[in-house]
Amino acid sequence: MCGIVGIIGAGDVSIPIYYALYALQHRGQESAGITTFDGKTLFKHKGPGLVAEVFDEDILHELKGFSGLGHVRYPTTGEKIAENIQPFTFRFMGRFCAIAHNGNLTNTEKLREEFEKRGQIFSTTTDTEVIGNVIADELRKSGRMEDAVLACMKRLEGSYSVVFLSEDKVYAFRDPLGIRPLCIGKTKDGYIVCSESVAVDALNGTLIRDVRPGELVCISKKGLESVQIAESSGHAHCVFEYIYFARADSVIDGRLVYDVRRKIGQALYLEAPVKADLVSPVPDSGIAHATGYSESSGIPYREGLIKNRYMGRTFIMPTQEDRENAVRIKLNPVKGHIKDKSIVIVDDSIVRGTTSKRIINILKDAGAEEVHMRVGSPPIKAPCYLGVDMPTREELIASGKSNEEVKEGIDATSLHHVSVESLIDAIGMPADDLCLGCLTGVYPLWIKGEKACPRYTDFIKGSYQTNIKEFDE
Amino acid sequence: MCGIVGIIGAGDVSIPIYYALYALQHRGQESAGITTFDGKTLFKHKGPGLVAEVFDEDILHELKGFSGLGHVRYPTTGEKIAENIQPFTFRFMGRFCAIAHNGNLTNTEKLREEFEKRGQIFSTTTDTEVIGNVIADELRKSGRMEDAVLACMKRLEGSYSVVFLSEDKVYAFRDPLGIRPLCIGKTKDGYIVCSESVAVDALNGTLIRDVRPGELVCISKKGLESVQIAESSGHAHCVFEYIYFARADSVIDGRLVYDVRRKIGQALYLEAPVKADLVSPVPDSGIAHATGYSESSGIPYREGLIKNRYMGRTFIMPTQEDRENAVRIKLNPVKGHIKDKSIVIVDDSIVRGTTSKRIINILKDAGAEEVHMRVGSPPIKAPCYLGVDMPTREELIASGKSNEEVKEGIDATSLHHVSVESLIDAIGMPADDLCLGCLTGVYPLWIKGEKACPRYTDFIKGSYQTNIKEFDE
Amino acid sequence: MCGIVGIIGAGDVSIPIYYALYALQHRGQESAGITTFDGKTLFKHKGPGLVAEVFDEDILHELKGFSGLGHVRYPTTGEKIAENIQPFTFRFMGRFCAIAHNGNLTNTEKLREEFEKRGQIFSTTTDTEVIGNVIADELRKSGRMEDAVLACMKRLEGSYSVVFLSEDKVYAFRDPLGIRPLCIGKTKDGYIVCSESVAVDALNGTLIRDVRPGELVCISKKGLESVQIAESSGHAHCVFEYIYFARADSVIDGRLVYDVRRKIGQALYLEAPVKADLVSPVPDSGIAHATGYSESSGIPYREGLIKNRYMGRTFIMPTQEDRENAVRIKLNPVKGHIKDKSIVIVDDSIVRGTTSKRIINILKDAGAEEVHMRVGSPPIKAPCYLGVDMPTREELIASGKSNEEVKEGIDATSLHHVSVESLIDAIGMPADDLCLGCLTGVYPLWIKGEKACPRYTDFIKGSYQTNIKEFDE
């Protein structure tokens, strides 16, 4: 996953971009980069690590210019090498360009081969360089950015929210299914396009709206322009943004994420009520869900585990027992809350199950009588090919296992995942506008070796078919 | 304020000390240091910054030895220079020694002069070097550590929780009033003495008990030994450890800090009830108090402000308006929760009032109709001379102001501080065993220019007197 | 200027490349990079600074593989940005490639435009990326490296010594005029191609020979292969490599550089004899020349200036006088040698004249009676377009000035530059095989706005013509 931002301002935009990236830090901690343009020169600085580690005040003051892009990266494709850190910058026809991307193309290799056949080389292993090439290739033919992006969208497959700087203009576009989020904000003296509305908030700006699936937006000193490039009968917004990935205080496609999670928490009690002394979140991912659970159940909200707010490294300790204990420096059970108590513990999701098991055992070691696990997502049964880093089916604890089996696997007293229907209700969007691929194993677009069905309502009616494209190739 | 730790183990103790310091990081972020002894050589490493910045695995592996001390520092006395970073190490009579200290002596200058009169020089400006000298001076006379510490306690005035390494033994002692916390834990293969029980938890150890006021404890390969060195009719445990300083999951003098704060939160509603749509903590300091308020009031607990979990720097922005906005990158209002709502916001304390005012205005800007401020401590009216870094009376917003005046000053709809009586009840300790100096302006020991009264019950009866000692000197 | 190296070995080549780059450090101090290939993966590490600053043992151990390239850079073209640090790496047709380059193309812009017309983007501003594209473009057509390099040489104009890694093979080629040096050595278990023979020495290898102008060499596990790709009637070896740039202990095109410089020093006395008490070099650049001068004159060799061997920074001092003095921390006059003495001071060249003037004044301040300046190059009258960083004509002190005027300008008692004829004699190569562009203002190939004449013998006969190509364009 990644976080992207593009800003046009009246003065230098490097500090606003820094603040926006800092607000989007949860979307990627591996590397960060900023590119700006001051009317003449393209400035850039990128590096591995957190935004606050990569940049300092001196560096930001050297990044001059009223237009710019920023990126934080959690790797989906491409090796962990310096060249892969975004924004990717290039010169084309004498113009300075930069591009930053969130998502995952599913036809990268095919596109790369097309270019290589005509003698082109690639200096990174990212999707982003491929998108840059496609845009340049199309620009050369048409000369107009709208036509180039339209042609580009026809060639790209997969998920892509893109910000693109061409000197004093910042373009932004989102794939026709709207898989990854992208929104537009008005700042005091310009515009921002960014992955989540919290970046708009960080600049004290006003959220205008989301970039529409298939829309091309351009911000410049002249203002905001928009063209609807591609239309799709339905969308495929990623449900995992709501469940886990986005910040609780973000508003995505009109919905406050905290609210979605709180409603999921309420549904969790209604679907599987239990008597208990307290409801505690797994910090920080389960907090919003847990407040909802406390509200609908009336069971007091009280932290059973305290997270250490400082960043520390865990070192290799000699024995397995020592290593297990090392988890405690990050997550400490509040024994006085737990001993001889019946506890509902709420988390956003279970992936491999190892963390859940460890937490439950920490609580039991601290004297908990019962530990009821409640989970803010339906069981995850299949991998994601569209930008969320997920393990293989073999590693997913819920893939091919019953609820009872998973419960045993994580040592919980009882276990309940929210239902797909309650999830859809909490999001409050038509089921056919959501991507539920990781929950159903059926995807909204063709992926080699997987089943596809663009509409969930068709899927539950059984009217999807095996992906036959792979046999053709 | 500082955090201290001493460990005796079967193998190398540097990684356990690192984990313990990491658990105590909230007690000091300016610098960190570790000293160990391997039977022959004293190893040490110290530096400015967080524990995870000062140490890495290579450094920890070079710190060999089965006995050791650690320290995290928030400066109370002594300039910010490299030599002042603790533990302070020295050689005496061919023995390697190290010392780490939490607290604040009130007679440092007098002691320093005594030593200088006999030709002694000081290489740091810390209390710690003075304590080291006093111990060495007394050891030379008596030859026995118990006698030396006893004599030392007679010479030291103020607050001091000390860990002292003399090669393969770690001594720990606490001033007779027990002002700063200090506790003992059993680990798998040894012992730990540390400022708070969370450091014991970090090693999966078992909390044995607090070091008693006036007690000298010695841990070594032989086990745990203890001597009661000094007795005091009453104690003076710092109430600010419970209100704000200690971690919520620590147990101090038998009380779970989270529980004390939750009870304060309950009292806040009972003392000053209000109708509201939600109760929100100021993250993270007000969380425990807010859960208590939600329980006693029945008003739903819901976060009105989300704290950015990553560490970022705030850069100088051109205008005042920009600078104000920069706060938002740390603390973002959840507009969807706030707009047109009546909110109870709970924080642990108000010092200067600037942060409270800023938060209330952020909430109002986000559309809050009413913002009721509830505070987990009584009004702070006087400075602390015993280890907590507090501003002068002039800077304390509550010093010499009425509740109404403070309310106006921070723009709150209503304001209530918990009463001293409810605070004492929540702690659950006799009033005469607490230091309430910053709340009453009357201190449990003589401080030049201030009023003193060792017992709160005498104070409220009016039977204290002006400190006349200063006229004698 | 830059230094390049390519190595094929039996084991990991990163440490040998490090040593070779360290031996070539004088060719570029701005940045350094190493790329290696282990049969499966391409490893790389690059950064700003000296070789010893960019690499440490841990980094070198991560750069696995038996084939690899290295580069040290002194910028000629391309901005000072991270992407421009060489080797430049790319993927093409599924193969990992890397390229490093020393020299300066004179038709970069034209080539870049050609590629852009077919929709290609460039991610760096270096010649090296352009050469990489040309090779890839030609490889696509021909499939054979020899044909691709042949075609590439036809398209490139200017100076280029190139090492090119295509997985387990390292190719090396040199422009048809042989402007920049490039040589081949045999190591214990493989081969090395590098800018200067000192890099072969650093690995205790044996210098085989120079890469011939227009030759393509390939080293691999199979051994050394060579194809003469392009022939040229005459060559244009850069005389500045002999005068200043190369290390004295290098052997270039069969000549020991130290010997060339010593012979220049001898000629300096014979051309302009003077009586003096001692002959001193300007350290370190004039040492070899000064030993020659001492030999032919019989005047004792004795250092009049001592250079501080440590690297230090010069800080801004408040007054101009203070700033002037700051030079002395780098270069200290040995007063005991200088006072009341007549001194011959020998340097390799004079560019702007400011350093010479400063040195002469330091010597005079230290009491020198006479300071006779002798210079190891003819007067520099024109800029270099082929890889040596030189200032504009306006900044060159000897451009358009008489010997008398320059002498006055630098405050010397007398001044003599070696003659072009003695320089050619000292190098011992036909004049028509040398590039003397910066000394004559007439270049061996077409450069926009300059005069060109491929053969020096024609030039001195007057049979050159104004470059008319520029009017055609």
Next chain:
Amino acid sequence: MCGIVGIIGAGDVSIPIYYALYALQHRGQESAGITTFDGKTLFKHKGPGLVAEVFDEDILHELKGFSGLGHVRYPTTGEKIAENIQPFTFRFMGRFCAIAHNGNLTNTEKLREEFEKRGQIFSTTTDTEVIGNVIADELRKSGRMEDAVLACMKRLEGSYSVVFLSEDKVYAFRDPLGIRPLCIGKTKDGYIVCSESVAVDALNGTLIRDVRPGELVCISKKGLESVQIAESSGHAHCVFEYIYFARADSVIDGRLVYDVRRKIGQALYLEAPVKADLVSPVPDSGIAHATGYSESSGIPYREGLIKNRYMGRTFIMPTQEDRENAVRIKLNPVKGHIKDKSIVIVDDSIVRGTTSKRIINILKDAGAEEVHMRVGSPPIKAPCYLGVDMPTREELIASGKSNEEVKEGIDATSLHHVSVESLIDAIGMPADDLCLGCLTGVYPLWIKGEKACPRYTDFIKGSYQTNIKEFDE
């Protein structure tokens, strides 16, 4: 060995101290430190590494004040720990003090015990802290610095050149035998005291004179004051300063070091003439000696080995052969000068013999027919207890071996060390004013287990006696 400096100026002295330390860098590369005083506060910064690594412009600008000390350290006593980095700073009687020291006390342990007996602790393991304590102890008694230093000199044994800052005054004193150098210079707006005159040169100052053995000098805004504190019938200036340690461009006790070395080089030819094709120094230590040898012999001076001027690290290579070769990255033979030639190679001294052997073999491998080794010091037969880091007798190649045996040991064609008499002549000082301990094994003061004889002329007459003091103790 160490380098020390003290400066009084009109403005801030941190940059002048930096430049002075940079000029003295050859005296110590392990660590560096600067302390300044601005009339109110003592500023300091210290760290491991070279001067240019420890300081940058920002740090220097924070070190405010018109008085200050500097130190570079090559460890003689004391472990390699942060606290041991000098200047050592302390507070005494409300005054800020700092001290820096070059030399080696021979009664440190005895002094330390005296202090510990009265209950004093030591926070470093350096002589410097002991000297600081002795001065403070005596100051307390007398109140006058002159009396304190006089009393201090009576208690200290061994070698000590000391600079001592007491707020706005800088004191400097040198042991009564004048073992280590120390000199005084006048700068534009103040004074400097420093180990060698090159530090005066670096500030464009004027060397006034050496601090006399047994003299106490004080520099302040009032000017320069001096008291002769102690007198000694003879002195014991270290000959190794002239042979190797000091910079060639320094003037010590009135002698230009370069001149002494050149005269030694002349004597080397006269004492042991040889026919050869060239004379080459071992760079950089043998350069001055080699120029003298070339002058007296008429054999041309030409470098047979070129030293890499950049700093590089040598990494562990897999085989012994590889490791041997790694020397070549630092020192490359100029084959063109060496092949089939007879070479005189001149170095300043031979300690263990391993480097000499390696260099001779490099020259032979490069084709040298004969390698005649000439050495600028007499054979080193005994260790130094007075500040020069030397190995034990067992490790000294010349200890107990004949010239023939050493020659064989280092593979030289012939070998000659300069005689003690020629060395004394070259220095031009009475033999009885020199310390020749490492050459004779007889020392100018009592050292436990060694023979002592204060005057060389008595020693060669045989009138010294075995040190019997050790049997008394």
